[in-house]
Amino acid sequence: MLLASGKQRKVSEYYKKQERLLEGYNEMEAMTESGCFPGKQTEDELKQLAKSERLAVNISNGANLLLFTAKVYASIGSKSLAVIASTLDSLLDLLSGFILWFTSYAMKKPNHYQQYPIGKKRMQPVGIIVFASIMATLGLQILLESGRQLIAKRGPEMNKGAGEMDDYHYGFFGLATAVLAVRYYWWIDPTGAIIIALYTINTWTRTVFKNVWSLxxxxxxPEFLAKLTYLIWNHHKEIKQIDTVRAYSFGNYYFVEVDIVLPGDMVLNRAYNIGEDLQEKLEQLPEVERAFVHIDFEFSHRPKHRSKV
Structure with a gap:
């Protein structure tokens, strides 16, 4: 029964992948016919979207600030490790919002012609990596302190009035463990702090790895490479062969490298126009930051690019 269920799940996932691939081909077909990516937003729509995003960010930051203030009050009143861990998480949420705002602001000033010729879009993943490393380190510190208290079989000197904070209905896990520790067993508080710390470490460690892989x-x-290949092959009737299609992450977006084969007797200006039009078309894709189109007249040679060890 379980084996049959597993096979059905795999078959279902296969067909879902095929549906997504067909949707991607349809997008590339529409792009080939119209010359632009389907559903591309106008400048006014982009401005309205940016305005809505700024409003959402401001509301989120305001809510996080109120939440952080409430947790600071609870931490001072209870001296609970679990509440302190939850307060630290809220503080770091505020700091992460500031870091994302700063990196977004810096990315809007690319300074193409001086120190940063390809822009500053890598600042966001770098900022996230630095911040996530700090988050994981602080979570580890709370984990060690909570473990020390459990080993010593001695909880923190918690304020007995912490039990009254149940009336505030914050609903936080850290506050709940603090209240339970006061009313029942002292070890509930460091145990709750350990759970929060492990969650923090796990979340931000995964974030670090995700952004490191992107850099x-x-x-x-493969589905995205297949879409690119479909778009390239249907770009122009003079394209005889596709030698290479590469796409690799360099931050939040992809760099694309393409080698196409054109007739050897084609005049330079026509070959150049075909390559440039293809480059511009590839860079219209929302996942692509930059595209490099290399033109050749044969495909039997080895790739010219050699990696330096």
Missing amino acids: IGRTAP
């Missing part, structure tokens, strides 16, 4: 040039998924 070290991880390849795009």
